[in-house]
Amino acid sequence: MELLLLVVCDYVYYHSLRFAEQKGHKSLFVHVPLFSKISEDTQMQFVPSHMIDTLQGQHKRIRFFYLPGWCNKLIKFSVIKYTKESLHMMDKLFILSLIGILMVTAYGAAAKMVYTDLDILEKLENFDIPEDDADDYDTKLFDWPSFTSRSSGKNLVNVDTFGAAGDGVSDDTQAFVSAWNKACGMPKSVLLVPQGRTYLVNATKFNGPCETKLVIQIDGKIVAPDEPSNWDPKFQRIWLEFSKLKGVVFQGNGVIDGSGSKWWAASCKKNKSNPCKSAPTALTIESSSGVKVTGLTIQNSQQMNFIIARSNSVRVSKVMVSSPGDSPNTDGIHITGSTNVVLQDCKIGTGDDCVSIVNASSNIKMKKIYCGPGHGISIGSLGNNNSTGIVTNVVLDTAFLKETTNGLRIKTYQGGSGYVQDVRFTNVQMQDVSNPILIDQFYCDNPTSCQNQTSAVKISQIMYRNITGTTKSEKAIKFACSDTVPCSHIVLNNVNLEGRDGQVEAYCNSAEGFGYGVIHPSADCLYSHDNKGLDQSHKSEPVLVTEEAETGHDEL
Template sequence: MEAIGGGRRGTRIVGLFLVLVMVIMAAVKTASGHGVAGDEGGDHDHERFLKLWADGGGDARGEGYLNWDDDDDEEGGHDEEAADRVMSWAASCRPPTGRNVVNVDSFGAAGDGSVDDTEAFLDAWKKACSLNDAVFLVPGGRRYKVGAIKFMGPCKNRMVIQIQGTIVAPEEPSEWDPTSPRLWLLFSGLAGARIQGGGVIDGSGSKWWANSCKIDHSMQCKGAPTAMTIDSCRGVRVRNLRLQNAQQMHLTVSRSRDVRLAGVRVEAPEDSPNTDGIHVADSSAVTIQGCRIGTGDDCISISNGSFAVRMKDIECGPGHGISIGSLGQGGSYAAVEGVALDGARISRAQNGVRIKTWQGGAGYVRNVRFANVLVDDVDHPIVIDQFYCDARSPCHNQTSNVRVSNVMFRNITGTARQPEAIRLACSDAVPCSDIVLSDINLLREDGAEVQTICNCAKGFDNGRVRPAADCLRTSPCGGMSPADEAMDKEAAPPVRHTEL
């Protein structure tokens, strides 16, 4: 027994020694000026920075939140198998073993597209939510008219929301519940639920769009409902659903953690205003994979409070591309960190991959990687815009902004419609730092050369970069000389950047 106890004491001593060594090494590293990637004031070494991103990302602290992992954890894998069994049952019309099926038709839903089925859906939901192993079933081959509704949790374990039919919103804005002006289908307070089934969620948005201030400039600008919202949830999976013609945004993930969206299809006309496909806000550990999105706004938009967002195999177009932002509007503070896109095809879009911030804001966007993107007939494939201004009146120059740092654009190829294929418009007062372009090959559709435009964007290019991005290296503030900067500031009128 004493020998064992002595071994344990020896192990503790060795462990303490290793911790002490690590602390000393960290202190030496800090003293030498090589701080964590993203820290202000660090003199970043190019090789270190490239190594950081070469294996798929992660930050210098070793958290690895940008590493891609196609598999669920063990518990999640079992849940996926159970969800697959429900899908198989739906196809064969045989009830799954051990599942409590709650059919909205059994609670009085008409499913004819004209009768209001909201109350029937609410009654069915209350029943399903109270049962373990419940399946909330919206049968296929039917069209259910549902008004603003809240599917509230917490519910019992292993809830599956099986949407096989079509859920359609009221067409007339006048029919909308004034107590829920921004929400249509809200799923809130759920843990581990599965939302699936191959059905359709149709927002009937055409009359909402006609009343938008972006379509009718005489109208007052006001919000409209989001078709589907996942709010304050944990471990939710959404897959194989089709969302179309939302009043404004199609699918929003807010104030949630560990949410996965797969095989989601979003469709709306390219002139439909503010119809973002998937919007992420105030959420962490969100995965978006294998989704096809075509809308009148951003295919995917990632806004304030978003951390560890991973996107893979995205098809985008038409639309405004895949965006982080907008951030910092009205002088607000914003924070976004750990965003990774690995694999996308973006076609017939205004932008490819983009970061957009308003002047006057504060906070940061850092540790971002856009990789393996094919662009086809896109106005501006690569954009950082710290002068974003989507307003009726001009936006005046301000000295504060959301800080953008540690951003890599890697293996982005294809065709651009505009001469400015790469546009890095950063703030004079808060320049972008550690911006890396690696293996870029962009041309006009007719084979003509395009160009890179920089303002106050600091970084470097690596590998083959076409068009050349020498402006990342040539001056402390982008490609402008100090004299040009001073003249530009004196002559600059109020900025009026509309949506790119």
């Protein structure tokens, strides 16, 4: 009976592969037993004899992954090994054991499953986020001889002209508001915050829409009042907010400093006896489109450093975010309700997530990100208070994380709904990072414990590719997924994480997926749907598989 079922498995994946081939896939996938380690010398023994000529004659590359479902489990515990001879024998036995309805059922189910897996993997490998350059006009500042420079066609609006003292003590808020109103109302204006001066500005909303081609040139330093008790209660969540803008450029070598030390000291996360209160975000881009932010430094925010909210086509480049590693809730760049956002060449060190991406965000691309200190690069949290959270199409390409408390994290509360889908983390190097790869569907950051619930945000189609480095954690890979809403289509490709202080392992709960390339620690728990974690026999030995060719504010 066992031999007969093995023959059925052979038939299933042979015809499912041919089915995928007929659909025009460029790569041909071959299922192999769960325990197998494949090298170039042994890879062909896993191919049915009747497929060898087809593979060699029509395809440039062969990809191997583990046979899912009942065939996978059957082969795992079978004493029969796949060799050319045994497969040839099974091909012959199959002719004798052709039971019509059983074959049709097995073929149809597996072919559909494999075809779906092929589509998902090719999508995860190849999808990209387009980068919209918006209105890419010349924004370079020259030496401005007067208020208006006719030669350049730009109108300079200097905050000093409107009475700003720039001494770091006098309140320059009204001067900034007046300068903003002037610049916003003129096309091709440059709002200038001069270098070498420090401007004290209270919480302010700078509202659009504005005339076209507005540039905000920040070369000096803007500081917030440092006393929380004097903060305007109408602006509990914001310090500098810019809203309803289109095609605006923020640039310069200046600094936006939130003076947050007293806010942090009063935080309930610093001192449990303190009441939990909201706190301002240093810089907010709200309900805007075609915005560019480049060259600025944002530091010491009272709470979050930089929020991009309900906006479209925002590009952030060469921005530095800096807050102490123990400053509470000081997310570096927080993206909520936004689409088509690109973060590039940014250096972020903070007391919370370096980058956090929350509900209603899609088409987010991050390139060349330095993170540390901080809580890593996170999608979420999502689903708090039984809410719906949706995040799709996120790409991280090239990052370095140093001594962060998490690496690449997806975090959701129990009881939520919605989904996280189509995420690819690639080319990430880590140094002494805790929890390098983490999906946590039991996240809880509430003052009291969170109630166990059955609903959850669905997490699927997540790829980790070329992830290397060292970790402080024993569990270098952790997929803690919901029993009722499991994670699916988790893909690992060339992941190599070494323990700083010893061996590392992977842990899975209700997580389905596969890996190819060098995977260390071995993540066999994905393949077997093992809710108890990694098979002890595979804890630290690399597995080689050959391949060719909501604003999300928390209270302080």
